[in-house]
Amino acid sequence: MEKGLVALAAALAIGIPALATAWAQGKIGSSGAGTLAEKPELSGIVIIMIAIPETMVLFGFVVAILLLYT
Amino acid sequence: MIKDMCKVQILGPKGSLDETIKALHAMAVVHIETSRFGSDLDGTFFRKIPLEVGKVRERERLLKIKEELGNLRMLLIETPYSVVAETVDVDSIEGFLSTVKPVEERVKTLHSEKTAYMDELSSIERYGSVLRGFASMVSRLGGLNSFDIVGLTIDKAQTPVLKILEREIGEITSGKFEIYRKDLDEYTIAVVFAYPATFTASVRSLISGESINEIKLPDNYGDLPLMEVIKRMAGRRDALPGLIEDAEFEISVISANWQAKIEAFIDAIDDKVEEIGVLGYCSQTKYTFVIEGWAPSELLAPLIYEFKKLFGEKVVIRELEIKEEETDLIPVYVENPRLIKPFEIFLKALPTPRYGSVDPTPFVALFFPTFFGLIVGDVGYGLVILLLGLYLKKRFRRKEFFRDAAYVGTLCGASAIIFGVVFGELFGDLGEHLGIMHPLIFDRVKAVKPFMLLTLGIGVGHVILGFLIGMGNHLSRGRRKEAAGKFAYILLIISVLFTIGVAGKYLPEGLLTPGLVFMAFSMVLLILMEGLLAPLEFIKTIVNIVSYLRIMAVGMASVIMGVVANQIGGLVGSLILGIVVAGLLHTLNIALAILSPSIQSMRLHYVEFFSKFYEGGGREYKPFRKR
Numbered sequence: 001m002e003k004g005l006v007a008l009a010a011a012l013a014i015g016i017p018a019l020a021t022a023w024a025q026g027k028i029g030s031s032g033a034g035t036l037a038e039k040p041e042l043s044g045i046v047i048i049m050i051a052i053p054e055t056m057v058l059f060g061f062v063v064a065i066l067l068l069y070t
Numbered sequence: 071m072i073k074d075m076c077k078v079q080i081l082g083p084k085g086s087l088d089e090t091i092k093a094l095h096a097m098a099v100v101h102i103e104t105s106r107f108g109s110d111l112d113g114t115f116f117r118k119i120p121l122e123v124g125k126v127r128e129r130e131r132l133l134k135i136k137e138e139l140g141n142l143r144m145l146l147i148e149t150p151y152s153v154v155a156e157t158v159d160v161d162s163i164e165g166f167l168s169t170v171k172p173v174e175e176r177v178k179t180l181h182s183e184k185t186a187y188m189d190e191l192s193s194i195e196r197y198g199s200v201l202r203g204f205a206s207m208v209s210r211l212g213g214l215n216s217f218d219i220v221g222l223t224i225d226k227a228q229t230p231v232l233k234i235l236e237r238e239i240g241e242i243t244s245g246k247f248e249i250y251r252k253d254l255d256e257y258t259i260a261v262v263f264a265y266p267a268t269f270t271a272s273v274r275s276l277i278s279g280e281s282i283n284e285i286k287l288p289d290n291y292g293d294l295p296l297m298e299v300i301k302r303m304a305g306r307r308d309a310l311p312g313l314i315e316d317a318e319f320e321i322s323v324i325s326a327n328w329q330a331k332i333e334a335f336i337d338a339i340d341d342k343v344e345e346i347g348v349l350g351y352c353s354q355t356k357y358t359f360v361i362e363g364w365a366p367s368e369l370l371a372p373l374i375y376e377f378k379k380l381f382g383e384k385v386v387i388r389e390l391e392i393k394e395e396e397t398d399l400i401p402v403y404v405e406n407p408r409l410i411k412p413f414e415i416f417l418k419a420l421p422t423p424r425y426g427s428v429d430p431t432p433f434v435a436l437f438f439p440t441f442f443g444l445i446v447g448d449v450g451y452g453l454v455i456l457l458l459g460l461y462l463k464k465r466f467r468r469k470e471f472f473r474d475a476a477y478v479g480t481l482c483g484a485s486a487i488i489f490g491v492v493f494g495e496l497f498g499d500l501g502e503h504l505g506i507m508h509p510l511i512f513d514r515v516k517a518v519k520p521f522m523l524l525t526l527g528i529g530v531g532h533v534i535l536g537f538l539i540g541m542g543n544h545l546s547r548g549r550r551k552e553a554a555g556k557f558a559y560i561l562l563i564i565s566v567l568f569t570i571g572v573a574g575k576y577l578p579e580g581l582l583t584p585g586l587v588f589m590a591f592s593m594v595l596l597i598l599m600e601g602l603l604a605p606l607e608f609i610k611t612i613v614n615i616v617s618y619l620r621i622m623a624v625g626m627a628s629v630i631m632g633v634v635a636n637q638i639g640g641l642v643g644s645l646i647l648g649i650v651v652a653g654l655l656h657t658l659n660i661a662l663a664i665l666s667p668s669i670q671s672m673r674l675h676y677v678e679f680f681s682k683f684y685e686g687g688g689r690e691y692k693p694f695r696k697r
Contacts, residue, residue, distance in 0.1 A: 043419060044418070044419015044420060044672075044676065045419065047419070047669060047672060047673070047676075048672075048673060048676045048677055051669060051670070051672075051673035051677070052673075052677065054620065054673075055613060055616075055617055058616065058617060058619050058620055058623060059616065061619065061623050062522075062616065062619055065518055065522065069518055069519060
């Protein structure tokens with residue numbers, strides 16, 4: 001029972017931030033695509049912007065790993 | 071690295087101005103700056119050099135010729151067998167134009183011939199199938215002069231019109247007509263009505279009144295009998311592709327012979343126009359001219375030497391003192407050794423670094439392939455990426471950006487191979503299954519904690535290195551307070567790690583108090599140096615360090631994908647099919663292994679590393695050089 005709950009907690013720990021990241025990246029990505037259509041020279045900055053929300057899912061990943069392996 | 075620059079002033083008699091500009095253009099060292107006009111320098115009044123009418127006309131003439139040559143260049147096609155152009159002299163442009171005129175005429179003729187052939191072929195394709203479909207009916211009626219035929223195309227959505235038309239023609243001809251229909255394509259049907267010739271006028275006026283598309287044959291077939299049209303169309307359909315190919319071949323031969331020369335002349339015109347344009351940057355006194363600009367310090371001595379050789383003492387180059395307010399105007403010349411120069415592409419996405427700051431290229435050259443290798447960490451994938459990089463480097467050897475990117479890819483592939491050996495991975499766990507590879511340090515899938523600690527360690531090291539570079543940069547420019555701020559960040563990171571080490575029982579418990587004192591001291595220093603908001607910034611720094619966990623996360627995802635590919639391949643009954651399935655999945659994983667690690671490594675550099683020291687806002691060094 002406890003094992004199952006831990007697994008569920010780990011899944012939620014990574015799943016919810018993953019959804020949040022996806023939502024944020026979707027918004028930034030669509031704005032970024034619009035930006036690139038007008039200013040292609042900003043590609044580097046757009047890539048950075050898109051990659052920024054990934055930190056959320058990384059934290060989720062760390063928590064999931066800690067739940068599963070400690 | 072960012073090279074030291076010096077400010078130079080070139081002085082000489084006005085009679086030598088044109089020669090001086092030509093020499094500067096050929097040497098490609100000086101970044102010419104607008105001279106100060108009207109200012110009182112050394113007690114002398116400097117005026118702008120007015121552009122002579124002759125020079126203005128020359129520039130307009132050259133620009134017009136450039137436009138003509140540009141139009142001709144657009145008619146030519148890219149060919150790999152282009153004749154390499156010799157150095158051209160812009161003064162011989164008139165002679166070149168008279169030579170190239172007949173070539174232009176010929177290329178235009180060839181293009182119009184090719185277009186006409188293609189149009190004819192497409193009309194044959196369109197009408198040929200319709201006419202062939204009705205050939206049997208037409209041949210039956212063709213002999214009877216008393217019959218007339220009309221062909222129509224009707225949109226399938228408007229099929230009801232056909233019924234109305236049939237009824238109307240039936241009324242006109244009192245039912246003496248025949249109708250044949252055939253699908254032309256997905257949306258159109260072709261219809262042929264055959265009726266006694268006496269009703270021709272009425273039927274045709276009905277059709278034109280209904281605004282229906284009558285099948286019109288191309289002009290050159292207009293008056294021929296239908297059977298003859300079909301026969302002739304078949305012959306032309308066989309001949310036209312050959313004629314199109316012949317025209318294309320002749321255009322490609324002309325392109326190979328002339329393209330490079332035309333481009334060389336366009337470049338020569340641009341150079342000449344630039345030489346005329348640069349006069350606007352120069353200033354003059356009654357008898358002398360003055361050109362000011364910037365040059366890399368290491369190239370100043372050779373520049374002076376070359377000018378002495380060319381002009382003796384007539385034209386003088388002297389170094390000017392750079393004033394405080396001019397510091398931001400100094401152009402930035404980034405030059406790196408050949409081996410790491412391709413990594414400068416990562417700077418292209420950022421604003422030019424400020425003069426006097428640090429060029430991060432050498433660090434990127436070291437860390438980017440390392441991070442990429444750590445994430446991919448597979449001998450097989452690395453080998454594929456390395457070979458792909460080598461191929462693309464050769465393929466795009468003339469396109470600088472792609473060639474550099476391919477070089478970076480090659481090094482990343484090599485790094486992935488090295489880490490693949492370390493992690494014992496060959497196409498996922500295939501190497502292990504075959505018994506040829508074993509992890510040298512740890513298995514990435516099983517040893518989650520050690521890999522996590524390794525990536526966090528890399529994060530700490532990389533972020534501290536960023537702060538150290540920033541600190542050195544501030545110190546070298548005499549900004550002690552800012553340097554101390556960076557140092558406080560480093561101290562705080564170390565003190566936090568120290569405290570975590572004690573809390574995690576990696577260090578003796580007795581060190582907790584000294585650790586906390588150390589942390590408090592670092593925090594106070596940080597607030598004093600960077601302000602009250604600095605602790606918030608420090609949280610961002612911690613987030614930056616944790617962000618390096620992506621190396622582990624993306625790496626683990628990649629290796630698990632590889633393992634899954636092998637497992638799915640193994641589940642398929644047949645050996646060959648299994649290899650194909652696993653191969654396809656590995657191909658997908660390799661595509662992801664190129665894209666994702668590149669973006670993640672780039673992000674770690676741009677966001678986590680560069681934010682600690684990179685200062686943008688510089689001006690790019692653009693020497694006055696020929697194309």
